[in-house]
Structures are given as C-alpha cells and as structure tokens.
Amino acid sequence: MGCTKFGEHWDRSAADLLVEAAVAAADSANIDIKDIDAFWLGTAASGMGGTMLSKPLKLDHKPVTRVENYCATGSEAFRNACYAVASGAYDVAMAIGVEKLKDSGYAGLAFSSPPGDGTDDPPTTPSLFSLVAPAYSARYGLDSEDMRAALTHIAWKNHRNGALNPRAQYRTEVSKDQIDRSPMVASPLRVMDCSGVADGAAAAVIVRADDSPKYRRDPLYVKGLALASGPGNGQMDPDYDYTTFDEVKRSADDAYRQAGITSPATQFAMAEVHDCFTPTELVLMEDLGFSERGTAWTDVLDGRFDLEGDLPVNPDGGLKSFGHPIGASGLRMLFECWLQLRGEAPPERSIASDRPFALTQNLGGGPGDCVSFVSVVGVDRSA
Amino acid sequence: MTRGLVAYGAYVPRHRLDVAAASATLEMPSANRGRRAVAAFDEDTTTMGVGAARLAMAGRTLPERGSLAFATSRPAYADKTNATAVHAALHAHKAWRCFDIEGTRAGGTALASALEGTGVSLVVTSDMRTGRPGSADELDGGDAAAAFLVADDSYGPLVAEFVHAYAESIEMMDRWRLPGHPSSDTSEPRFSYFAYQNVALDALDQALKEADAVRSDLTAIVASSPHERLRQRLTSALAHDGVRADPTVDGRVGFAGAADLGVRLAATLDRCAPGDLVACISIVDGVDVILLRATETPNGARTTSVADQLNDTGRSVPYTQFLTWRGFLDREPPRRPDPAPPTAPPSFRSTQWKFALEASKCRACGLRHLPPNSVCAGCGTVGHMTTETMASTPGFIRSFTVDHLAASLSPPVIRAIVDFDGGGRVRCEVTDADANALAIGDQVEMTFRLMYTTGTTHNYFWKARPVGRPNT
Numbered sequence: 101m102g103c104t105k106f107g108e109h110w111d112r113s114a115a116d117l118l119v120e121a122a123v124a125a126a127d128s129a130n131i132d133i134k135d136i137d138a139f140w141l142g143t144a145a146s147g148m149g150g151t152m153l154s155k156p157l158k159l160d161h162k163p164v165t166r167v168e169n170y171c172a173t174g175s176e177a178f179r180n181a182c183y184a185v186a187s188g189a190y191d192v193a194m195a196i197g198v199e200k201l202k203d204s205g206y207a208g209l210a211f212s213s214p215p216g217d218g219t220d221d222p223p224t225t226p227s228l229f230s231l232v233a234p235a236y237s238a239r240y241g242l243d244s245e246d247m248r249a250a251l252t253h254i255a256w257k258n259h260r261n262g263a264l265n266p267r268a269q270y271r272t273e274v275s276k277d278q279i280d281r282s283p284m285v286a287s288p289l290r291v292m293d294c295s296g297v298a299d300g301a302a303a304a305v306i307v308r309a310d311d312s313p314k315y316r317r318d319p320l321y322v323k324g325l326a327l328a329s330g331p332g333n334g335q336m337d338p339d340y341d342y343t344t345f346d347e348v349k350r351s352a353d354d355a356y357r358q359a360g361i362t363s364p365a366t367q368f369a370m371a372e373v374h375d376c377f378t379p380t381e382l383v384l385m386e387d388l389g390f391s392e393r394g395t396a397w398t399d400v401l402d403g404r405f406d407l408e409g410d411l412p413v414n415p416d417g418g419l420k421s422f423g424h425p426i427g428a429s430g431l432r433m434l435f436e437c438w439l440q441l442r443g444e445a446p447p448e449r450s451i452a453s454d455r456p457f458a459l460t461q462n463l464g465g466g467p468g469d470c471v472s473f474v475s476v477v478g479v480d481r482s483a
Numbered sequence: 484m485t486r487g488l489v490a491y492g493a494y495v496p497r498h499r500l501d502v503a504a505a506s507a508t509l510e511m512p513s514a515n516r517g518r519r520a521v522a523a524f525d526e527d528t529t530t531m532g533v534g535a536a537r538l539a540m541a542g543r544t545l546p547e548r549g550s551l552a553f554a555t556s557r558p559a560y561a562d563k564t565n566a567t568a569v570h571a572a573l574h575a576h577k578a579w580r581c582f583d584i585e586g587t588r589a590g591g592t593a594l595a596s597a598l599e600g601t602g603v604s605l606v607v608t609s610d611m612r613t614g615r616p617g618s619a620d621e622l623d624g625g626d627a628a629a630a631f632l633v634a635d636d637s638y639g640p641l642v643a644e645f646v647h648a649y650a651e652s653i654e655m656m657d658r659w660r661l662p663g664h665p666s667s668d669t670s671e672p673r674f675s676y677f678a679y680q681n682v683a684l685d686a687l688d689q690a691l692k693e694a695d696a697v698r699s700d701l702t703a704i705v706a707s708s709p710h711e712r713l714r715q716r717l718t719s720a721l722a723h724d725g726v727r728a729d730p731t732v733d734g735r736v737g738f739a740g741a742a743d744l745g746v747r748l749a750a751t752l753d754r755c756a757p758g759d760l761v762a763c764i765s766i767v768d769g770v771d772v773i774l775l776r777a778t779e780t781p782n783g784a785r786t787t788s789v790a791d792q793l794n795d796t797g798r799s800v801p802y803t804q805f806l807t808w809r810g811f812l813d814r815e816p817p818r819r820p821d822p823a824p825p826t827a828p829p830s831f832r833s834t835q836w837k838f839a840l841e842a843s844k845c846r847a848c849g850l851r852h853l854p855p856n857s858v859c860a861g862c863g864t865v866g867h868m869t870t871e872t873m874a875s876t877p878g879f880i881r882s883f884t885v886d887h888l889a890a891s892l893s894p895p896v897i898r899a900i901v902d903f904d905g906g907g908r909v910r911c912e913v914t915d916a917d918a919n920a921l922a923i924g925d926q927v928e929m930t931f932r933l934m935y936t937t938g939t940t941h942n943y944f945w946k947a948r949p950v951g952r953p954n955t
Contacts, residue, residue: 207818208888217833218825218942219854221934223889223910227898230884234923286898287885287918333860335910336853338902342882 101125101320103435106300106423107269114146114200115156117301121428122157122196125303129315133157136305137190139164142177142197143427145204145211153196170464171376172327173197174302174430175473179325181306191311196303199425208297209426225376226286226294228466232379233288235342240394244288250397251378252279255292255420257406258375262417264407264449269298269423293378298423302431304438309481318442320434323457323483324359324476326351334468347472348387348461356389359476360483361457364389368411369453370440372433374463375418385413388461388474412451415440430473433460441479456480486598486633487641487775492538493629493749493789494531495736496522497915499797500805502622508802509617517734521800522611522626524808524892525914525932525946528555529565531742532609533572533931535628537874538787539605545573546638549603550580552596554589554741557611559933559941561662568943569607571838572931574872587658587709590629590741591765595773597633598645604633610740613809614666623711625737629745643752643761643775649690651682652769658709665810675710683708683717683766690762690772698724702759705729705751707744708766717764726762729754735793744771750789752777798915808892819890824940835870840929840945842907843868851907873929878903878947880925885918892935901927901947914946926950 102124104117118141126133141153141164150164169176174197181195204210209225237247256276262268274292282292305315312319328351334340352364361367373388375381385396390411391404399405405413416422416436419429437458439445462473498521506513522531532553553566566581584593590608597604612624633645657675660667669675683706691697704726708714718728731750739746744765751761755777763773806812825837835841836854843855846869850861853873858865883899897913913921914932927947934942 204820205818206820210820212820213823215826215829216823217829217837218823218934219833219837219944221822221942221944223898224819224886226888227884227886227896230886231882231900235882238923283887284885285888289884331860335900336856336908337850337860338881338906338908340908342900 101302101304101431101435101438102128103267103302103432104300105267106298106425106428106432108202109299110202112299114143114152114198117200117299118153118196118198119156121198121301121303122194125194125196125305129305131192131305131315134160136162136192136194138162138181138184138193140177140181140184140193140195141166142168142173142195142430143199144168144170144173146198146200146427169471171374171424171426172430172462172464172471172473173427174432175460175462175475176327176430178304178431178434178475179327179473181304182322182325185306185308191307193306194303195306195431196301197427197429197431198301199427200299201297201425202299224286225466226289229377229380230286230289231342232383232467236379236383239341239343240397242397246397248280248288250382250400251293252276253400254375254378254381255279258414258418258420261407261415261449262421264446265417265422268417268421269296270417270421289377295376295419296421296423298425300423300425300428300432302428302435304431304434318479320438320441320477320479321481322475323478324355324357324361324474326354326358326474327471328354329471330469332469340468342467344383345387345463345467345470345472347470348384348463348474351472351474352388352461355474355476359457361476365391365411367455368457368459369455370412370415370437370451371459371461372416372418372436373413373461375414375420376424376463380463381413381418384461388459407449407451415449415451430460430462433462434475434477437477441477456483484635484637485641485644486635487644488631489634489639489641490539490543490632491630491642491749491752492535492541493627493746494534494538495520495627495746495789495792496526496531497795497798498523498800500800500802505622505802505805506617511617513622515622518797519622519737520625520627520735520739521805523915525934526626527559527933527941528557528609528611528628529559529568530931530933530943531626531628532569532607532630535609535630536569536573536605536607539630539632540573541875545575545605546603547576548578549605550582551605551607552582552584552593554584554593554606554608555610556585556587556589556740558583558585566607568838571834574835574839574841586768587740588765588767588769588771591707591744591763591767591771591773592650594631594745595648595650595771597631598773599648602634603638606631606633608742608745610742612738612740616806616811618666620667620669623737625739627736627739627742627746629742629749631745640780641778642780643777646760646774646776647690647694648774649686649693649772650769651686653678653682655768657768672710672712676712679710679713679766683713683764683770684720686770686772687762687764690774694774696760696774698726700760701726701762703727703729703751703755703761705744705747705761705763707747707764709738710766711738713766731790731793746789753788753790798917804893817888817890819888822890822935822937822942824937825942837944839872840874841870841872844871849906851903853907853909873903873907873909874931874945876903876905876929877950878927878929880913880921880923880927880947881908882923883913883921897921899947912946913948915948921949
C-alpha cells in the first residue's frame with residue numbers, strides 16, 4: 101500500500117498525488133506498475149473517467165474504472181478491485197483513490213447535484229450529522245455537558261493520534277478547552293467536531309492470497325468485505341430516531357459473518373472508522389458492536405478507544421486530523437491497518453496487540469440516508 | 484342571485500421595521516413613530532399571495548372552474564404568469580383562468596372587476612413596497628397580501644354582498660417606475676393633492692347615488708392611497724357623517740400597494756356587524772369605489788384576523804438587515820457555491836410536490852412519503868400510492884440544527900426534521916423563528932416560501948414556521 105500526506109496541497113494536482121500513491125503502493129508490493137492488470141480509481145469530485153489515471157501514469161491500455169460512492173468512494177475502489185482478482189478475471193489489481201478538495205475554494209464540502217426541482221437543496225454536511233448528538237442524548241438521558249464531554253474526548257483523541265502521524269493534515273494536539281470553545285458550525289457541532297477538508301491519495305495492490313508469496317511475505321489478508329446502501333428513509337420515516345445507522349449495522353454484520361467475527365468488542369486490535377463528525381464516531385461504536393447501546397459515551401470517556409485503550413479507534417488520527425480527501429479516505433483507513441498489523445507503524449503510535457484483526461468502516465451520505473462499507477482485515481491467513 | 488365575498492383572508496408577514504430607528508440610522512429626523520411590515524428574505528409577492536389565499540381558503544376546496552387574478556406592483560417574474568404559481572400552491576383544478584394584473588391600482592380594480600363579473604373568482608392582492616433608502620416609499624411602505632373569494636350565493640353563504648362599484652381613471656404622473664428599476668419616481672405631493680382634491684369624495688357620492696344610498700347609510704369606510712394625507716382627508720370628511728374607518732392597520736403595516744385596500748378591507752370585515760354598509764375607496768391613478776354590505780356571517784370565514792397578526796409583537800429587523808434583504812446592501816457571502824437553480828423538466832414532473840407539498844401515501848399500509856415515492860418504504864409495495872397534500876397538516880419539530888455554514892441572505896439557517904400529525908415526516912428549513920428560542924416539540928405549520936433566487940431564476944418550496952406567538 102501507499103499513502104501520500106493529506107493536507108492543503110496547493111502545489112500538487114490530482115495527477116501528482118495519483119502518481120505518488122501509485123508508485124508507493126507498487127514499490128511496497130515489489131511490482132512494476134506496468135505489471136498491474138487492472139485499476140479501480142475512486143474520486144468523488146476531482147475528475148471523471150478512466151483516463152484520469154491512465155493519462156498521468158501513461159498506462160498501456162489497461163482497464164481503469166472510476167467509481168464513486170460518496171465518502172465511501174475509496175473503499176468502493178478497494179472492494180471492486182478485490183472482487184476482480186477473487187473472480188479470477190485479473191491477477192493483480194490496484195485500488196487507488198484521490199481527492200483535491202482544496203481546489204474548489206469553498207469552505208466545507210460542496211457537491212454538485214444533477215439538475216433538479218429545487219426542493220432538495222443539499223444541506224451542509226455538518227447540519228446533517230449534528231442531529232445525531234441531541235437524539236442520542238434524548239434517548240439515553242445524557243445532559244448536554246455529558247454529550248459535550250464525550251464529543252470533545254473523541255476530537256481530542258483523534259488530534260492527539262494525528263499529532264504522532266507525519267502524514268496527517270493536522271499534527272498538533274488540541275486541548276479539550278480549545279475544542280469546547282471552538283466556533284459553532286451547526287448546533288451543537290463546533291468547528292472542532294468536524295473533520296478536515298484535505299487533498300490526498302492512497303493506493304493498494306491486491307492479489308489472490310495464493311499469489312501473495314510472489315510479491316511479499318507479509319501481506320494483509322482481506323477477511324470480509326461488505327457494503328450496505330440503505331433505503332434512505334431517515335428523512336421521511338418518523339420511526340427513525342437518529343441514534344443509529346442501520347446501514348453500518350447491516351454492513352458490519354455481513355463483514356463479521358464472512359470473517360467469522362463473533363465478538364467485535366474483543367476481537368479487533370484496532371479500528372478505523374468514519375469520524376466525519378464526533379457524534380458519528382460515538383454512534384459507530386455501538387453500531388459496530390464495540391459498545392452496548394447507550395454506553396458508548398461512557399466507554400469513550402473511560403479511554404477505551406484511546407491509543408492506549410483496549411480497542412484503539414482511529415490510531416492514525418482519523419478523518420478528524422488525518423483529513424478527508426473523499427476518494428482516498430477508505431484506502432487511508434486500510435493503510436493504517438496495513439502498517440499496524442504488520443508491525444510497521446512508527447513506535448510512538450504502534451499498537452501492541454495479539455489480536456489478528458482490524459476493521460475499517462467508511463460511510464457515505466448522512467444519517468438515515470447513507471451507504472456503509474465495512475472491511476475486516478488480518479495478518480493471519482487461517483484465522 | 485346575489486354576488487359577493489364568500490371568504491377572505493389577509494396575510495401580514497411577521498417581521499417589522501421600526502421607522503424611527505431606520506431614519507435614525509440614516510441620520511434623518513422622522514415624525515413616523517410606527518412600524519412597517521417587512522416581507523422576509525424568503526418571501527415575495529407570490530409567496531405572500533399564497534399565504535393570504537390559503538387563509539381565505541382554509542377548510543374549503545376550490546371548485547373545478549374559476550378565475551384567479553393576481554394583483555401586485557412587484558411581480559416576481561415579468562413575462563411568466565405569477566398567478567399560475569399561486570394556483571399550483573392551492574392545488575387547484577387545471578380549468579382555471581389565471582392572470583396577473585400589474586400596478587399599485589391593481590388590487591382595487593381586480594376586486595371590483597371580480598364583483599361585477601360572473602363565476603367563481605379568487606382575487607389575490609399582494610405587494611412589497613420600498614424605495615431608495617430613506618425615501619417615503621420605503622419608510623411609509625409595507626408588505627402584505629389579501630385574498631378574496633368572489634362568487635354568487637349559489638356557491639355558498641356570502642360574508643359580504645356586492646352592492647355597487649364605480650370607477651374613474653386619470654392619466655397623471657403621480658408615480659411611475661421603469662420595469663426593473665429598484666425605486667419609483669413620484670411627483671411633488673402637493674401636486675398630487677391638487678390633482679386629487681375632490682376626486683374621491685365626488686366619486687363616493689356618485690357611487691352612492693347610483694346605488695340609491697347616501698353617506699349617512701354608510702357604516703364604515705375603507706380608504707387606501709399611497710398618499711396618506713389624501714386618505715386621512717377622506718376619512719375625516721366622512722367621520723362627520725358618522726362613518727368609521729377601522730384603525731387596526733394604521734401605523735403598523737405601511738402602505739401595502741396593490742394589497743393595501745384588501746388588507747384594510749379584511750381588517751374592517753373582521754369587526755363588521757351584519758348589515759353594515761362598507762365603502763371601499765382606492766385612490767390610485769383615479770379612483771375605485773366598491774360598496775359592500777356585511778351579511779349574517781361577516782366574520783365566519785376568517786381564520787386568522789388581521790388584528791391577530793398585528794397584535795403578535797412581530798420580529799423586529801435591524802435596518803441593515805432590511806436593506807440586505809431588499810438588495811440595497813450587497814453583503815459578502817460565505818465561501819459556498821451558489822445554489823443550483825431548479826430546471827424545468829424536474830420541476831414540471833414534481834409540480835404537485837414542489838408547489839402543493841403533495842406526498843404519496845401507500846394504499847396498502849398508509850405510510851406517508853415526503854417526497855413522494857412509488858415504492859413504499861414501509862411495506863415495499865410498488866406503484867400502489869395515493870396522493871395527499873400536506874400543506875395544511877400541522878406538525879412539530881422532531882429535531883433541528885442551527886447551521887452557520889450554509890449560505891443564506893439571512894444566516895444562520897435552521898434545518899429541522901418535522902413530524903406531521905397523523906404520520907409522515909419531512910426535512911426542511913424553519914423560517915420566521917428565533918434560533919435561540921426554538922425547541923424540540925414546538926408546533927409548526929408549513930408555509931410557501933422563496934428558497935432563493937439564483938441568477939435570474941426563483942426557487943419556491945415549503946418551509947416550517949412556528950405557530951402561535953412568534954419568537955422575538
């Protein structure tokens with residue numbers, strides 16, 4: 101795998117980032133790019149079509165498929181590339197994702213929609229996810245200070261992790277006080293509850309497990325891959341209460357079943373999850389089965405998901421401080437699993453665990469109307 | 484067969500501008516100590532017209548055939564008929580003749596023509612008045628709408644019978660505006676007072692004579708003019724004959740252009756007694772006189788009175804915000820993309836949803852779908868939906884957020900999840916609300932609004948608005 105730094109790369113184009121990530125991943129796999137059979141390219145808004153990759157890399161008429169699935173685009177590229185080699189259609193595939201969000205000049209994410217009737221004015225993404233916090237508080241009896249403390253801890257944890265990571269967009273620790281006082285964006289979310297807007301790219305080289313010894317002795321194995329695209333009922337069904345993402349639960353259940361995970365709370369060495377906003381990460385802990393319903397907030401405050409905790413979540417800083425170039429994020433999550441499980445993470449953030457599994461969870465869309473990707477990866481082929 | 488008003492409704496927007504405070508901002512003296520009504524950034528003459536028409540039509544269904552006259556001096560669009568948007572928002576049958584009448588006089592003439600006509604006629608008068616900052620048109624103007632359902636008594640009981648109408652027209656440079664220009668030119672008021680000096684009283688006397696009546700038969704006068712002095716002159720002259728002028732809107736709305744006569748008439752009808760003879764006199768480019776007699780049910784048809792809407796303290800807007808809303812201050816926007824305009828084919832396909840807030844409802848399980856869908860989210864049944872307009876269904880705030888990032892002429896944007904009585908949910912903006920005072924559980928009603936204008940295209944849809952006393 102390969103992964104560029106994420107951040108404001110004013111001086112680097114999408115093509116520049118793609119080349120860097122592709123070369124890094126190919127080198128890491130001890131393979132020449134020209135020996136890769138097929139490519140899956142993930143980008144939400146930074147380009148279209150296969151030539152977006154084949155032109156900068158000067159590929160010799162190889163198949164390149166551009167995919168998009170909102171913020172789960174990077175995972176979507178990975179998923180498709182995996183099926184391509186698993187089916188036997190190709191022997192070596194590359195999944196690569198890129199985004200150049202800082203080229204737009206806008207604050208926050210801005211998606212263009214197809215022509216419409218004007219009744220679905222896309223809300224800002226913070227305003228979508230902000231509804232999760234009061235809903236969770238109301239359902240489980242938290243007062244606003246409890247909720248604020250839990251959200252702040254999540255932001256603080258992810259910034260602390262990112263400070264240890266040379267590839268992250270934001271590499272300074274942020275105090276809890278700074279988080280509590282940051283300006284309001286979409287109540288109750290403040291600036292510090294929101295992930296960064298960044299440029300970046302990441303890539304993976306994928307082969308069938310039987311072929312991996314040709315390339316390296318210490319691959320990462322894909323144990324489970326799942327995607328759930330929900331019916332999008334959240335905004336029209338009064339039964340949806342904004343405290344859960346069914347799509348996450350369903351995709352997690354599917355991936356766990358494939359991988360033979362029976363106790364998600366205790367079988368993972370680490371997890372990379374979609375912390376687009378702090379309340380999202382909170383709820384994900386329950387939807388992924390890491391915490392019982394209604395208790396994730398206390399687990400958070402107890403430090404259970406801190407780097408030194410029993411189940412480190414987002415040890416690389418997460419979307420929050422690593423940044424969220426949409427097309428790359430799902431692959432960046434896998435990149436941390438790649439480093440950590442194979443003992444290549446730098447010592448200041450390396451996780452000592454004998455659990456052989458890691459999880460990535462990548463969300464696209466909003467509460468009640470989203471897609472969710474879950475992967476289970478591991479270093480033990482037989483586990 | 485008697486003809487008259489079957490129903491009426493007036494809509495006064497919730498925002499107010501303190502005239503003295505605005506004058507002080509401009510370092511101008513002001514004798515006017517009142518407040519004027521201000522249409523919000525998300526209102527225009529079309530949306531206010533819909534507001535008034537819905538109040539008039541509350542609890543009623545429009546017949547399959549009629550005519551809809553939309554009178555305003557500030558149409559949202561030239562070229563395109565604006566009355567058709569009002570017609571669509573009322574979810575009316577297709578066989579209606581909808582047309583716009585333009586000009587400050589248009590409200591009086593539209594009502595008189597409808598009363599003298601035949602068939603069912605919905606007269607919707609609506610206006611937004613302003614001028615250059617500090618002008619009389621700005622500070623003495625007002626934004627409001629009033630609607631009248633006119634028919635003969637075979638349609639239903641009348642709240643006021645039509646007695647007689649009389650009109651005179653004068654070609655005169657009293658006030659004029661080039662289309663698209665932000666303000667009107669006016670002649671010196673003393674010239675206008677001269678030109679109009681006896682016109683209104685003489686016209687009233689002529690109308691009364693033609694109706695075999697005299698001034699002392701009158702109970703109430705409804706006088707409307709862009710010239711406040713002419714209006715007061717007329718009402719004082721008639722006060723000597725014992726004729727009262729309802730004071731409800733004085734100093735609280737401002738001259739509301741094409742809607743002014745209608746709003747004043749609505750306020751008068753709100754307090755009429757059976758048998759009252761009411762003279763409506765509109766003095767613009769001549770004079771229109773309409774004589775009406777209140778019936779046994781003068782107030783039966785009203786849902787929300789003009790006084791109710793004015794007794795709510797209303798939300799005060801700072802003068803700088805008023806100027807921003809009216810386009811006189813081109814403020815720096817946030818770094819967000821311009822919203823995309825609605826395009827014709829999708830808007831055409833979803834006209835009922837966009838203009839009438841029509842949901843689909845599954846015939847198998849009853850689940851309401853906003854926006855409409857052909858596959859049921861509850862039971863999965865395909866293509867077995869019926870339709871249901873939700874515009875008049877009350878709801879409450881299930882959750883909301885105050886969005887400081889979103890681009891708006893009036894940030895922050897309040898986005899809410901609204902659950903409807905009897906089922907159904909929609910995600911929408913909340914308007915006419917104080918973000919600090921809004922709470923989960925607050926009751927809301929749906930209101931037709933201008934979401935934004937992007938380039939040269941308006942985008943209309945529905946928002947939720949707190950009911951009861953507005954938050955100030």
